[in-house]
Amino acid sequence: MARVPQPAMESVQSRSPVTNVPSKPGRRLGPGALEKSEALELYRKLIVARLAEEKIRQEYSKDQMKTPVHLGIGQEAIAVGVCSCLPAGSKTFGTYRNHALYLAVTEDTDAFFGELYGKVTGPGRGKAGSMHLSAPERGLLATSAVVGTTIPLAVGAALANTYRKSDALAAVFFGDGALEEGVFWESLNFACLRRLRVLLVCEDNGLAIHTPTSQRQGFRSIEEVLKGFRCHVASGNGSDLLDVIRTTRTLLARMAQEAQPGFLHLTYFRFLEHVGPREDFEAGYRRAPSPEERTQRDPVARFEQELCRNGCSSTELAAIKQSVVDQLARSLEGAQRAAFASSSELHTDVFAE
Amino acid sequence: MKQRLTFRRALNLALEKEMEADPDVFVFGLDVPDHKRIYGSTAGLVERFGLERCFGTPLSEEAMTGVALGAALAGLRPVHVHIRVDFMLLAMNQIANMISTLRYMSGGKLRIPLVIRALIGRGWGQSAQHSKSLHSVFGHLPGLKVVLPTTPQDAYSLLRAAIRDDNPVMFLEHRWLYDVEGEVDETERIPLGLPAVRRRGGDLTVVCTSWMNVEAMKAAEVLAKRGIELEVVDVRTVAPLDDEPLIESVRKTGRCIIADYDWVFCGFGAELAARISHQCFGLLKHPVERLGFAHVPCPTTRPLENLFYPSAISIIRTAERLLGLSETDLSGESFYSYEQRFKGLF
Numbered sequence: 001m002a003r004v005p006q007p008a009m010e011s012v013q014s015r016s017p018v019t020n021v022p023s024k025p026g027r028r029l030g031p032g033a034l035e036k037s038e039a040l041e042l043y044r045k046l047i048v049a050r051l052a053e054e055k056i057r058q059e060y061s062k063d064q065m066k067t068p069v070h071l072g073i074g075q076e077a078i079a080v081g082v083c084s085c086l087p088a089g090s091k092t093f094g095t096y097r098n099h100a101l102y103l104a105v106t107e108d109t110d111a112f113f114g115e116l117y118g119k120v121t122g123p124g125r126g127k128a129g130s131m132h133l134s135a136p137e138r139g140l141l142a143t144s145a146v147v148g149t150t151i152p153l154a155v156g157a158a159l160a161n162t163y164r165k166s167d168a169l170a171a172v173f174f175g176d177g178a179l180e181e182g183v184f185w186e187s188l189n190f191a192c193l194r195r196l197r198v199l200l201v202c203e204d205n206g207l208a209i210h211t212p213t214s215q216r217q218g219f220r221s222i223e224e225v226l227k228g229f230r231c232h233v234a235s236g237n238g239s240d241l242l243d244v245i246r247t248t249r250t251l252l253a254r255m256a257q258e259a260q261p262g263f264l265h266l267t268y269f270r271f272l273e274h275v276g277p278r279e280d281f282e283a284g285y286r287r288a289p290s291p292e293e294r295t296q297r298d299p300v301a302r303f304e305q306e307l308c309r310n311g312c313s314s315t316e317l318a319a320i321k322q323s324v325v326d327q328l329a330r331s332l333e334g335a336q337r338a339a340f341a342s343s344s345e346l347h348t349d350v351f352a353e
Numbered sequence: 354m355k356q357r358l359t360f361r362r363a364l365n366l367a368l369e370k371e372m373e374a375d376p377d378v379f380v381f382g383l384d385v386p387d388h389k390r391i392y393g394s395t396a397g398l399v400e401r402f403g404l405e406r407c408f409g410t411p412l413s414e415e416a417m418t419g420v421a422l423g424a425a426l427a428g429l430r431p432v433h434v435h436i437r438v439d440f441m442l443l444a445m446n447q448i449a450n451m452i453s454t455l456r457y458m459s460g461g462k463l464r465i466p467l468v469i470r471a472l473i474g475r476g477w478g479q480s481a482q483h484s485k486s487l488h489s490v491f492g493h494l495p496g497l498k499v500v501l502p503t504t505p506q507d508a509y510s511l512l513r514a515a516i517r518d519d520n521p522v523m524f525l526e527h528r529w530l531y532d533v534e535g536e537v538d539e540t541e542r543i544p545l546g547l548p549a550v551r552r553r554g555g556d557l558t559v560v561c562t563s564w565m566n567v568e569a570m571k572a573a574e575v576l577a578k579r580g581i582e583l584e585v586v587d588v589r590t591v592a593p594l595d596d597e598p599l600i601e602s603v604r605k606t607g608r609c610i611i612a613d614y615d616w617v618f619c620g621f622g623a624e625l626a627a628r629i630s631h632q633c634f635g636l637l638k639h640p641v642e643r644l645g646f647a648h649v650p651c652p653t654t655r656p657l658e659n660l661f662y663p664s665a666i667s668i669i670r671t672a673e674r675l676l677g678l679s680e681t682d683l684s685g686e687s688f689y690s691y692e693q694r695f696k697g698l699f
Contacts, residue, residue: 155420
């Protein structure tokens, strides 16, 4: 990739005349945006996702988590921010890079580490692993290791809502690579045709494994292409939790006003290799970000600065962080101690009785 | 209540009954609500239940299969219809990567009450892309149920059972069976997974799928004139598979021909042959024989197409070989074809 980090967000947004997003208010946590308690709760979720993955990075080389991990360090604000805007009862779907999504929806770090260690305490009792985390009881119905495959599922869930005359929402997270899959366009077409209330969240890190967008996509911008579809479109900075929330709220308001799909384009920077616990800047397909760029593209650092600028003390943040550290340590230990499925479980759960 | 129905009307009635019984059941797919109504099998559903519950789709097989899955995960009971099974190959990603795996990977939390209906088999010069069966392919994937109804009663009862099932069911209907008539008891329930003996006989067992039952019954009729009695067993469901009735039959006859409506190589017939050979090893008077499609893409021209498909004649010739008989003179016999359809009864 020629440039790293990605093109500045401003340039992405300036290419988005269709989005018609109201001009951004000042970056404050003021009234109408977030209450302090809400902001600290979001901070906690952000930190849970970040520190859970840092824990994986520490532990992974011990080879006890025998599941490929696609870590989302740099991506956390998208799942945390979007999910915080979804009404209760929403159905969600995701990809193999799903840790922040799973944790944002469930807050269940015990089950999370249980699945990573392949134990019965995991949501798939160890049959799913990192790439297929789900929590049907919390509305997270499926995540998938094949790009684009959960997009039509969300459209189907939205169709079920229409069928039942319910206002509930369905949302699906997918990467920029999914835009090259036929199933994305098929799903988009049907959702637009039927004016379904489905939120399509594109988590754009500009890379499909190691191949940059410039070598994959024959269109100038997705926003431009979507102009011809009966679909609301909005773009934002996925590294900035507040921007994610503002953009999502605006888009959801437009979807509530006029029922049709919403396409939410959020860019972010993938700090680590495609799969695995390490950085891979030395591989040469992209350059390492400068310290300033790192901060700019780090949703946790950015949100911490934001909180401190708006009346939260570093002691408050440190206390939250410590409680998360303790929680994760307990969860990790519990998962290590938990049992594997018994051999009789190989054949269970294939069919419902 | 018993009535005489065609296979197509039996399918239609099953859909009607299930839609009536459960508002969560809906039927959709390309051409489903058009004037032809999938050879009449979806007739009257739009008029009765409206376009919300019976609708057409864009030409997007993968997405529409994913939509069916998403709707099923959200608690509805979709019936997705394809006018040719060959089009399901466009949706194999959803079928093989998603539909068949999600329940297992959810640790048994998800239920997937989803039926995919598709027409299989031979038409009139339908060539290589409108003629497949694919039950061997679907049967190979754990997590799918695969059903091949033969009689109108099975079409009715098995489709109702498939819709009521909380698992994904591939429901494969042979085109030439659509005109077959038979008695249908609306109250009869048939569980998925139970083979049926279509004809009793002590000399040789013919294990059949779908249309091959018709061919085997014809072969039995011809050989009966020489005093040879074939036992014809309809597998009905590829998965789940209860092989006990097949084994029981072969234990009795000691000879078995598998007449599968699919390719022989790596096909479902091989699975059946392996099971029967294994379980009847000491009792077999002859190795199990397999009949099925020739290992080529389906040719269009009739003389070659006739060679491609197994038939009553190939069953008769194989049976004669297994029983050490001379070849029967078939010059006076008439066999089924596109022009000369079997109309029933079984």
